[in-house]
Amino acid sequence: MTEKTSALKIVDAKGSHYEVGYQLGTKCKDMAISMIKENRESLKASNINLEKAISHSKKYLPYAEEFFPQFLDEIRGYADAVGFKFEEAFSWFCSEPIQGARRCTDIAVNGDVTADGTVYAVHNEDVELEGEKHVIVVRIKPDDEPGFIALSYGGLWVNSGVNAAGISLSGNALTQNDTRIGIPQDFAVRKVLASKTIGDAMKAAIPENRASSYNNIICDENGEIYSMEGSGTDFDALYAEEGYLVHTNHYLSPKMAKYEAVFQAKHDKTPLRADSIIRYNRGLRLIEKELGKITVETFKKIMADHVNHPWSICRHIDERLPPKDRSKTVFSEIIDLTHRAIWACRGNPCVGQYAKFELK
Numbered sequence: 001m002t003e004k005t006s007a008l009k010i011v012d013a014k015g016s017h018y019e020v021g022y023q024l025g026t027k028c029k030d031m032a033i034s035m036i037k038e039n040r041e042s043l044k045a046s047n048i049n050l051e052k053a054i055s056h057s058k059k060y061l062p063y064a065e066e067f068f069p070q071f072l073d074e075i076r077g078y079a080d081a082v083g084f085k086f087e088e089a090f091s092w093f094c095s096e097p098i099q100g101a102r103r104c105t106d107i108a109v110n111g112d113v114t115a116d117g118t119v120y121a122v123h124n125e126d127v128e129l130e131g132e133k134h135v136i137v138v139r140i141k142p143d144d145e146p147g148f149i150a151l152s153y154g155g156l157w158v159n160s161g162v163n164a165a166g167i168s169l170s171g172n173a174l175t176q177n178d179t180r181i182g183i184p185q186d187f188a189v190r191k192v193l194a195s196k197t198i199g200d201a202m203k204a205a206i207p208e209n210r211a212s213s214y215n216n217i218i219c220d221e222n223g224e225i226y227s228m229e230g231s232g233t234d235f236d237a238l239y240a241e242e243g244y245l246v247h248t249n250h251y252l253s254p255k256m257a258k259y260e261a262v263f264q265a266k267h268d269k270t271p272l273r274a275d276s277i278i279r280y281n282r283g284l285r286l287i288e289k290e291l292g293k294i295t296v297e298t299f300k301k302i303m304a305d306h307v308n309h310p311w312s313i314c315r316h317i318d319e320r321l322p323p324k325d326r327s328k329t330v331f332s333e334i335i336d337l338t339h340r341a342i343w344a345c346r347g348n349p350c351v352g353q354y355a356k357f358e359l360k
Helices: 017-027 028-046 048-058 061-067 071-083 086-091 129-134 185-191 198-205 254-259 271-287 296-302
Strands: 001-006 010-017 107-108 121-129 134-142 147-152 155-162 168-170 214-220 225-230 235-239 243-248 327-336 341-346 355-358
Touching: 010 017, 010 107, 010 341, 010 355, 017 028, 017 071, 017 134, 028 048, 028 071, 028 129, 048 086, 061 071, 061 185, 071 185, 107 168, 107 214, 121 129, 121 155, 121 168, 121 296, 129 134, 129 198, 129 327, 134 341, 147 341, 155 185, 155 327, 155 341, 168 185, 168 198, 168 327, 185 198, 185 214, 185 341, 198 214, 198 225, 214 243, 225 243, 243 271, 254 271, 271 296, 296 327, 296 341
Parallel strands: 010 134
Antiparallel strands: 001 010, 107 121, 107 243, 121 327, 134 147, 147 155, 155 168, 168 214, 214 225, 225 235, 327 341, 341 355
16 A cells, blocks of 8 residues: 655555565656666766666675575566666666765664653765655565665665664765675665664674675664664774764774775865764754753754754755755654654755654
8 A cells, every 4th residue: 555644655565575676666666767767867977888887786796695685586576567677776786986975964862861761763864856756665574574664765775764673774874995896785774674683783784795884873672772884894883872872974983984085076175074074063962962851853953953054964955066966855764763663754854844654
């Protein structure tokens, strides 16, 4: 059944992994076709031949097959339902660029610092403008895994959410100088949401043969919170010792500092890491003022903050940048691990309306 709530559609899928993918592709076909078109146009604008991109992605396939073949089945089902080749769908996951436009903000807190003991993981997703129209809520129950509810792009590209075992995944992009051929980043994301314990989730977030890594924030319903700062070849696990943590788009661990690759755009020779530092310190200051009284409403306010606008926690379009380099907050998500629910808002949280979606 497909329903609409506050401009965000929620789609349900269940069964074998192939069946899950096929159902998602069927219900999200229009989005998928739009994503195919935009990906092809993006490759063309970058002077990359589609056939070469597909050929390049084949180098990643053995690693993905060994690590999490179930997700490959979902991709196959999705591609079959939409009517395009599996090889092209898989290639979406196999580009490991320095992330220039992806700048996200995350906060996680446990019951020690909230008003009623609820555990939360919160995420603002800042990406290219085109991403907003492809945002959708998915509620998925594979036959052999805990069910989960999450935000995704086009139904297939899972971003952040919580599963029936009380494990959540959120996080943000890191620039790193040791990317390589291996397990695609988003395969680790999807496998975290298949985990039944926080230990399994942490292992899934940092597989040995990964191509590169997001900063994957792993939480469980007991209030155990870890920020898994990874790169292609190394990682560090940062623990929320005081019951909360904030993360943006730069490494916090001294161990990981040597892997930082600062992105510099052609139009601006100033390293873009500055906005990440500002968002990190701003988020930390705002959450520390609310310790002991944190609720969903607290996060709605914090994630709409405009200090350093437009490069703020609630990010807006910077009109000074070339169109292809512009990005904004395309969705905001408040994950309630305790009650297995998410509050989600399409677009900027300063003007958008959050809607509640539950995993039942």
